[in-house]
Amino acid sequence: MTGLASDTSYDFYIRIDCGMGDYSLWVGPYTAQTLISCFPISDLQADFVGSDLADISWNPGQMETEWELEWALAGTITTPGTGQGTTVNVTTNPMHQLTSLTDDTAYDIYVRAVCDPTQPDYSSWQNISIATQCLPLAATTVVPYTEDFETFTANLDFERENCWSATFNGSNNFSEYDWNVTTNGTTPTGGTGQMQQIQVQIICILKH
Incomplete structure (x- = not known):
């Protein structure tokens, strides 16, 4: 067989030509891998x-x-x-x-x-x-700059979104940065009150 691509897997089937227009049933598939014509970059x-x-x-x-x-x-x-x-x-x-x-x-x-x-x-x-990198804050950006995170995705292991990124120390990991939403406006997890939320905002602004 000719005209095959290099480094490619092909399936093929075989049947016997018994003559007089009579053929056996097809058997297969059998698999063959062509050699690499040139090495990958x-x-x-x-x-x-x-x-x-x-x-x-x-x-x-x-x-x-x-x-x-x-x-x-x-x-x-x-x-x-x-x-x-x-x-x-x-x-x-x-x-x-x-x-x-x-x-x-x-x-x-x-x-x-x-x-x-x-x-x-x-x-x-x-x-x-x-x-790609984020655009820098324009000189016309209103000061003080604020972010309420209302547009962020809920229930996400937050690592990077909307030009904000999470960092962690020690045993922390990205799975601990979650934006959770409830229908009654309360915080669904413990230890995430307003003071802790303000602290996260300050850290993010300094790193932006």
Whole structure:
């Protein structure tokens, strides 16, 4: 069989040609894995991530000079190479700058080497995830700046949202940062009264 992609698993079925237009039943599937035509890229990384752009680089797998890069909002790409994200063909240098990104947003980035563009034939995908930076507070921001957290997601193991992030010390962990909501306006957990809430706000403002 020809025209297969490298580093790819295929299922196949077999039947016997008994002659005179008579065939046995199909048996299978049997599975075979093609060899890698060129090695996957390595050291895929974001050299710089701003609020609206990101510089991505990697090392070639071998001597290839062409790559395919696909990117999209985090969670959008479930099967790279099928058009779920934005695809960019990169040539000569193993680097690319993503532009027109949205601030405070997570993205998934996939890169693979192009072994033979005429077949086409590719290496396996490598991927990373990045999060763009938040925009700085504008000089026109009303002082004092306040955040009531009313728009934050309830019942979430809070780590990062709306340009706020949680930190922890000692044995604490992110699962202890929860925004809980009840229908009667009370606090559903103990030890989280107003004084403790004010303390959290002050810490967050200093770290913003």
